[in-house]
Amino acid sequence: MDLFNSKDRPRPFYYNGVKFGPIHSPDAMDMVESFEVRDDDVFISAYLKSGTTWTQQIVSLVCAEGDISEVCKVPILRRTPWLETLDMKGTGEPMPKVLKSAPSPRLMKTHLPYYMLPRQARDGKGKIIYCARNVKDVVVSWHNMRLMTHNLPCGTWEENFKEFITPEQAYNGFWWDVIPEYWRHKDDGNMLFIKYEDMKQDLRGHVVKIANFLGKTLSDQRVDKVVANCTFTAMKKSPSTNFTRDPTIQEAFSKAKGSGIEFIRKGEVGDWKNWFSVEENETLEAIHREKMAGTDLTFQFE
Template identity: 35%
Template structure:
């Protein structure tokens, strides 16, 4: 199966994207802070939610923000998700207000911040200072399906991908999608949070028991909330509620909704039998030295 996912010489690449320290990145990722991460003015009480794209980041951030505000939705309902929560490496040409580097300087502490950077590209001072890190991961089969649709929905960010899912799956397995190799990214952060008292969440567990997830985040952030407030926060952050919210599931970028299905097991509608078998071989080899496991449906 070693050659099953082999890319041909003409595999899909976006001319304006770039590779930095082995990681394929989009043009919206700031190069100056990759080269000089010390430019970030990190504070010891910063809180980071980190993930590989399409793994439950938005959900986790909305939960964390409501928890930090003791369940008061006033701020969460004041403006869009991207305008409330700085995406630290994000530098979009079309939306200068959402430049993460600038935005993070304009919010009060404790700051809730987002990143998709792999650990070796993340600002090291944040780790050295012991900033709180919540890392959320999703099984890679559902991740690649969701990412495939995201690529198609946002051509201004990811190029005009016209290939089918099978072609995209090859790109994903070879780490030739934005933010690079899922295995390196996930294992790097998983090992860090396990060894440094971070909080590790799995998307599938969040779907199974959302109330328990809210409690875990609240405890990690040292927020003592009543059962009533926990239930209210959990309800406000249900997938159905978030999908209806124009502040979270905004459609202004390319006219497409940001949230799609949020399902566990949707990969079965896309993988062929042979693709699934080949992917399982890759997965088992890459994950053989890790204790990390996932639910697939």
């Protein structure tokens, strides 16, 4: 079953009051709460368009045994399957069911809010790496994602912006609910909270930080190889990480053809300044001040 290229695509739906895109699966999500977590499981979590693929690439290469150049050829969705979906390029079964028989260590991607993660992970089993990104660039990246894929309904920039800042309409939860909740768990023993902007400033340092968190001792040469394959340029060139260059799923991104937009797009901090009107910036700033009051979590916006 090929959900990426299927012509019979479901619509967005609500699960426990949260809106999710059609690539997610209610059947899979029903199994997530009771998913049996192993001690060496790694959950790579992030809000939509917040550095998930980047973090997946780093983690999968840090954990790789053997030739990194060969590992890089394997599609990222095979290296780090998406927990709350169906097996998109295989059996079509819910991914939690498929992962039951997967060999260890299991690396898994998720966009779920913290309270929807497997109960055992929330109780401290396995490892959770959470990557957060400044909300203004998230809005822009999410809009561009919707422009390129026909798996997601897309409005104008103004419509998508308004939807993003409306709690009941936001996909995968309201940003100002989801990110502070993960931040509250930043000191949990099985949690590593990192920021997209910090990775931009010090990629090598974050490769080492992630390796240490996962209990991996890498030689300087090995770290250098991981870093070389985790740069924006390298990931944009590779069909294994840049979905718009993967021939097996290009149909899902057919709207991107001729547009110049790619899944790995700019990777910049501050691109929001090319999109936001003065009024939109003031509106989001007001929400941000109100919702982030009382938390010491801050972001670099440019």
